[in-house]
Amino acid sequence: xxxxxxxxxxxxxxxxxxxxxxxxxxxxxxxxxxxxxxxxxxxxxxxxxxxxxxxxxxxxxxxxxxxxxxxxxxxxxxxxxxxxxxxxxxxxxxxxxxxxxxxxxxxxxxxxxxxxxxxxxxxxxxxxxxxxxxxxxxxxxxxxxxxxxxxxxxxxxxxxxxxxxxxxxxxxxxxxxxxxxxxxxxxxxxxxxxxxxxxxxxxxxxxxxxxxxxxxxxxxxxxxxxxxxxxxxxxxxxxxxxxxxxxxxxxxxxxxxxxxxxxxxxxxxxxxxxxxxxxxxxxxxxxxxxxxxxxxxxxxxxxxxxxxxxxxxxxxxxxxxxxxxxxxxxxxxxxxxxxxxxxxxxxxxxxxxxxxxxxxxxxxxxxxxxxxxxxxxxxxxxxxxxxxxxxxxxxxxxxxxxxxxxxxxxxxxxxxxxxxxxxxxxxxxxxxxxxxxxxxxxxxxxxxxxxxxxxxxxxxxxxxxx
Amino acid sequence: xxxxxxxxxxxxxxxxxxxxxxxxxxxxxxxxxxxxxxxxxxxxxxxxxxxxxxxxxxxxxxxxxxxxxxxxxxxxxxxxxxxxxxxxxxxxxxxxxxxxxxxxxxxxxxxxxxxxxxxxxxxxxxxxxxxxxxxxxxxxxxxxxxxxxxxxxxxxxxxxxxxxxxxxxxxxxxxxxxxxxxxxxxxxxxxxxxxxxxxxxxxxxxxxxxxxxxxxxxxxxxxxxxxxxxxxxxxxxxxxxxxxxx
Numbered sequence: 001x002x003x004x005x006x007x008x009x010x011x012x013x014x015x016x017x018x019x020x021x022x023x024x025x026x027x028x029x030x031x032x033x034x035x036x037x038x039x040x041x042x043x044x045x046x047x048x049x050x051x052x053x054x055x056x057x058x059x060x061x062x063x064x065x066x067x068x069x070x071x072x073x074x075x076x077x078x079x080x081x082x083x084x085x086x087x088x089x090x091x092x093x094x095x096x097x098x099x100x101x102x103x104x105x106x107x108x109x110x111x112x113x114x115x116x117x118x119x120x121x122x123x124x125x126x127x128x129x130x131x132x133x134x135x136x137x138x139x140x141x142x143x144x145x146x147x148x149x150x151x152x153x154x155x156x157x158x159x160x161x162x163x164x165x166x167x168x169x170x171x172x173x174x175x176x177x178x179x180x181x182x183x184x185x186x187x188x189x190x191x192x193x194x195x196x197x198x199x200x201x202x203x204x205x206x207x208x209x210x211x212x213x214x215x216x217x218x219x220x221x222x223x224x225x226x227x228x229x230x231x232x233x234x235x236x237x238x239x240x241x242x243x244x245x246x247x248x249x250x251x252x253x254x255x256x257x258x259x260x261x262x263x264x265x266x267x268x269x270x271x272x273x274x275x276x277x278x279x280x281x282x283x284x285x286x287x288x289x290x291x292x293x294x295x296x297x298x299x300x301x302x303x304x305x306x307x308x309x310x311x312x313x314x315x316x317x318x319x320x321x322x323x324x325x326x327x328x329x330x331x332x333x334x335x336x337x338x339x340x341x342x343x344x345x346x347x348x349x350x351x352x353x354x355x356x357x358x359x360x361x362x363x364x365x366x367x368x369x370x371x372x373x374x375x376x377x378x379x380x381x382x383x384x385x386x387x388x389x390x391x392x393x394x395x396x397x398x399x400x401x402x403x404x405x406x407x408x409x410x411x412x413x414x415x416x417x418x419x420x421x422x423x424x425x426x427x428x429x430x431x432x433x434x435x436x437x438x439x440x441x442x443x444x445x446x447x448x449x450x451x452x453x454x455x456x457x458x459x460x461x462x463x464x465x466x
Numbered sequence: 467x468x469x470x471x472x473x474x475x476x477x478x479x480x481x482x483x484x485x486x487x488x489x490x491x492x493x494x495x496x497x498x499x500x501x502x503x504x505x506x507x508x509x510x511x512x513x514x515x516x517x518x519x520x521x522x523x524x525x526x527x528x529x530x531x532x533x534x535x536x537x538x539x540x541x542x543x544x545x546x547x548x549x550x551x552x553x554x555x556x557x558x559x560x561x562x563x564x565x566x567x568x569x570x571x572x573x574x575x576x577x578x579x580x581x582x583x584x585x586x587x588x589x590x591x592x593x594x595x596x597x598x599x600x601x602x603x604x605x606x607x608x609x610x611x612x613x614x615x616x617x618x619x620x621x622x623x624x625x626x627x628x629x630x631x632x633x634x635x636x637x638x639x640x641x642x643x644x645x646x647x648x649x650x651x652x653x654x655x656x657x658x659x660x661x662x663x664x665x666x667x668x669x670x671x672x673x674x675x676x677x678x679x680x681x682x683x684x685x686x687x688x689x690x691x692x693x694x695x696x697x698x699x700x701x702x703x704x705x706x707x708x709x710x711x712x
Contacts, residue, residue, distance in 0.1 A: 056626075164632060168632075
């Protein structure tokens with residue numbers, strides 16, 4: 001193939017402008033008569049003698065990008081036949097590269113949180129499509145008004161497709177500043193690697209420093225298995241403890257302790273008051289020389305440090321569960337049944353997390369009663385009742401939160417909460433269809449019809465017949 | 467072009483009927499049978515007559531090692547396979563054997579070679595069950611794609627020139643990509659006696675335009691097949707293994 005230049009026409013795409021390009025590929029603005037939106041062509045540099053990994057990287061990117069959809073990836077348009085004329089054509093993404101924003105790091109905490117949520121939401125969407133990015137870094141994130149768009153799937157891994165790149169080489173593939181410890185050891189199978197990279201980005205935005213520097217060698221990259229970075233608060237003391245907690249939770253080397261779901265990172269960034277600051281962190285002190293020498297010669301020990309893949313946890317059950325319960329009645333059998341079902345869901349996964357929600361109906365016509373007949377706050381009464389309802393679950397404080405929401409429509413309140421917090425599974429009750437309960441019953445009907453996740457509707461056996 | 471590739475029917479009527487019903491729903495442009503119509507299973511007459519009818523309707527059909535053994539008598543087979551072939555020969559007429567004798571060892575379609583065992587010494591029935599055997603298979607042909615059966619375990623080998631092929635276990639019903647710069651050996655799972663731990667009948671759907679191949683799995687009544695195996699006095703294990711797909 002000829003060297004592409006402005007004005008070149010490739011399969012109907014006309015190159016109009018050369019964009020920032022890397023060592024592996026050139027990027028071009030392009031137009032095509034069949035597409036009115038601006039496009040980008042990515043053309044791999046395949047000179048004679050090009051390393052086979054460049055070809056396989058392009059092959060991987062085309063294979064995976066073609067299967068991705070949604071607003072957090074550039075829309076895929078087409079790919080050229082690799083044997084004839086290789087390129088990937090995609091939608092042009094207008095926005096600010098995260099790398100540009102991060103030049104001003106350290107950034108204000110609100111900015112770190114806002115960007116962190118945006119990236120976590122984009123990652124959750126990618127992971128839902130069975131793809132781990134495996135090269136998440138500021139250069140590969142474009143901030144747009146509609147959210148973060150993730151770029152460059154040349155190192156990515158689709159869980160249901162062959163890992164042609166990983167099979168070519170067991171050398172670490174990624175970017176030294178952001179690569180996860182398991183990737184350093186050649187494991188390309190865990191989407192939690194992206195959460196580690198997200199932790200590096202959050203760290204860098206917060207402190208202005210890269211947590212592990214940019215080691216040029218494999219042993220240098222392996223240091224992150226044994227040496228924890230300086231805590232962000234040691235660099236920038238005004239960092240809130242909860243933000244440090246979230247960052248270090250992303251950077252856990254042991255995947256059994258790291259966040260398994262990007263959606264949970266977004267959740268914690270949105271709800272700092274729910275973040276429990278751990279009392280026992282892994283020691284930041286350097287391990288003794290003997291231990292390090294031993295570790296260097298024991299591959300098995302390295303794998304043990306990483307813990308089990310987070311994939312098993314993601315597949316075991318829902319990560320974030322919402323239990324919506326009416327706690328206005330006493331010794332309510334339906335509330336007990338909702339509790340039992342919630343327990344079964346929680347038991348599927350030890351790191352799952354429960355949001356307990358009860359709706360305090362506000363009246364449209366009359367003024368809402370804020371105190372009961374004894375002058376006690378209705379809100380506090382409900383919160384007490386909600387905590388009492390959840391008590392038999394014996395959940396640690398970092399696995400549960402309580403919400404009393406004032407709303408006109410219980411169904412809308414539940415749906416809004418679920419959407420906003422990327423809830424995986426809702427549990428709620430349905431009353432019998434007696435005249436009094438008909439209105440309440442419609443809550444579950446509406447939630448089932450409109451929720452974007454699984455919903456368990458609990459009904460007492462035999463109670464549907466009025 | 468969309469091609470349904472079925473192999474290793476092994477005289478399993480229930481599995482074959484279930485697979486062919488799925489093939490009919492998929493409405494491929496062509497159907498290929500990669501051999502081993504008979505052996506192990508209790509319905510060799512059904513399998514041969516079904517294949518004959520499909521061939522007259524335009525399907526390709528190749529010879530497998532069990533088909534060959536049905537013609538010439540078993541040699542060098544495992545005891546169960548040996549016993550089953552002796553029984554099979556008693557069931558078949560001269561016309562059935564004559565049909566088997568017409569089957570070729572391999573066939574070509576544009577851009578692909580079809581063979582029961584391997585492109586390397588097809589009549590010696592080597593197993594493509596690891597990378598080295600896949601490399602040898604590819605070395606014996608210029609075709610960019612080799613479709614075979616024989617191992618009863620679905621597998622795709624991806625090969626770049628001058629490098630050892632990479633293997634991948636395709637997931638059921640997930641289209642696996644074929645690459646324009648690679649050559650491939652696709653080992654199609656068995657219809658009549660799957661051995662990859664999934665007892666459902668397996669066949670492949672190849673889409674040449676999309677450059678993708680999918681392993682389709684179809685559950686069937688293994689109890690009934692196992693019952694018939696028992697009734698005909700064939701070895702019990704041949705029925706038991708159908709329930710567990712081993």
